[in-house]
Amino acid sequence: MRHLLLLGGGHAHVEVLRQLGAAPLPGWQVTLLTREVMSPYSGMLPGVLAGLYRPEQALIDLPALAARCGVALLVDRATGVDPVARRVRRADGNDLPWDLLSIDTGATPDTSRVPGAAEHALPLKPIDALLPRMADIIAGARPGQPIAVVGAGAAGTEIALALALRLRAAVTLVAGRSGLLPGFPARMRRLVARALAQRGVALREGQDAVRISQGQVHFAEAGSLAADPVIWAAGAAAAPWLTETGLHRDARGFLRVDDCLRAAGHPDIFAAGDVASFGQGLPKAGVFAVRQGPVLAGNLRAVAEGRAPALFRPQGDYLRLLSLGDGKAIGTRNGFTVRGRWVWWLKDTIDRRFMARYQGAAA
Template sequence: MNNLRHLLLLGGGHAHVEVLRQLGQRPLPGWRVTLLTREEMSPYSGMLPGVMAGLYQPAQALIDMPALTARCGVELLLDRCTGIDPQARMVLRAGGPEIAWDLLSIDTGATPDTSRTPGAAEHALPLKPIDALLPRMQAITEAAQPGEHLVVVGGGAAGFEVACALAVRLPASVTLVAGASGLLAGFPDGLRRRAKRALARHGVTLSEGRNAARVAPGAVHMEDGETLPASAVIWATGAAAAPWLAETGLARDARGFLRVDACLRAEGHADIFAVGDVASFPEPLPKAGVFAVRQGPVLAANLRAVAMGETPQPYVPQQDYLRLLSLADGRALGTRNGFVFGGRWVWWLKDRIDRRFMARYQH
């Protein structure tokens, strides 16, 4: 065992579960592999709105990491990373001794940014980490009564889908605060119009053109002075980087995410890879799970290449990609290559894609 080199996978994100699957199919000769993650059950973000809408049971959207790592011959450490020392090749963790590695891959994701709005960190419920979200959402669901007000802050895909899910499932009223940039900025106008009609059909109040200025117990205070009553506030804004990344000495972008090269390596470090939401690419990419999923096979191949002394290959992001948004009522909206479509068949397509993804790692 002592003669084996050590590949450490940090985080159980969408790309790393594919690395685990491939290592299970083709073990890496001369190497032992460890996964360090804080989540025993790794969530698939694409199915989270469906869980919140009651369309899936939570277990359907969770990957059992002890079972997956056992099948793949990988050691699992359930703990929280607190730092990385690239020079000493050590990872620090909260509940145990530091871990030495020869090759490191980071897929720890990101969380909604609560730092820019006073009171959000104390009084709002962020969508991630999902393992902390689900129990609290269950409590909100069980306690929801007619006349209560739920506020979702964030006008992107996640905020839109969550607002639809809550409105369909719960008797409380729902307000979606889409902010100054408006609902689904960056999506085609035709899809945005359909999305607004769906919100209206579900009874969701849409607030656009203004930001939330402060979150207080029982209220969201808007920048124009209006106060929105809120029995609960769900925070679904842009992503934020983990604070401990600042202490690593690794190159980061202006938002604190790790800068990587075309081959998914941390800038200036041939032995450190980073993927998914934690990574910042030369040509910026949206923080969307579809990119992490596509990065998984490239990462697996490049980790194997470096481990065997070969040259890694570049990751080429898809120029356009299929974007599907659940309406929580058996229908969905979609867009690709400028085309916009919607209906029950789109939900069928999304459900099929999501279930197929999960089947790779759950069984």
């Protein structure tokens, strides 16, 4: 028996598991090595914090999924990869050999650039660690409590809207010099800015946070902002253990992959999702990991069977849906931006259908 090792339980790997369950690989043993028992779906996190979903609706039970798909499960953390010896180093000290390796371990919070962020801010990722902390914050929240969300990309903006609605808190969204929703169409930014104002969320643009201390966000020229908690949504960084892989990485430390999602120079190693650096660099958005899943599953099967892998072709533009936390959403694609309850219905339908594939039943 040869060994296919799936490292990480991210959005792409759950699709690989599903397809292996539907059509097993003859002659291959498959193992999922993951530090998470419950794999969170990032697209539903703001809905959980807004009270629109129960936490379990946004979580994939990896032991149950692996069992249904005939895949062995090991719950542990990887600390390195030896591509020459074909072994993954584990936190428990036991190396794990493989013949074909796929990596979908995601990214870590980018807290290194701002002193105090790692010690005093609550990062959005890993989500499985965030949810219990947020449950405690929600349970103990008081009206008017000052809360800061640092980072005004899609995730940070959705979180700010959700918390302002659910907690009646005094939420400040720290957008910094990048501004609100960088890279999004101007009409969408205007609609979201209007929604933030209607929700009472203060938008702070123009200056980046330069330091985080207990209960304070500090700026270079504008003093400090009192907030407790400070939620960190300011970008993603590569996990430090990737430096121990010996694999090619981009300037930010993410694994370089080719057009077939193979690690550069290593046809027996694949990577997908946030851990991978594809082409000129895709946004660290869950939609790309979801779309890479079927291609990754097909390519792992192809290589295992001695066939050539297929190309992954990312969309030039894609549907971006942002929840307002109140049963409405804003969406944009191909230059068009729309808002309303039906947009939330569309987002909710897409998210529930995605989760139903891996939870065994509709959520």
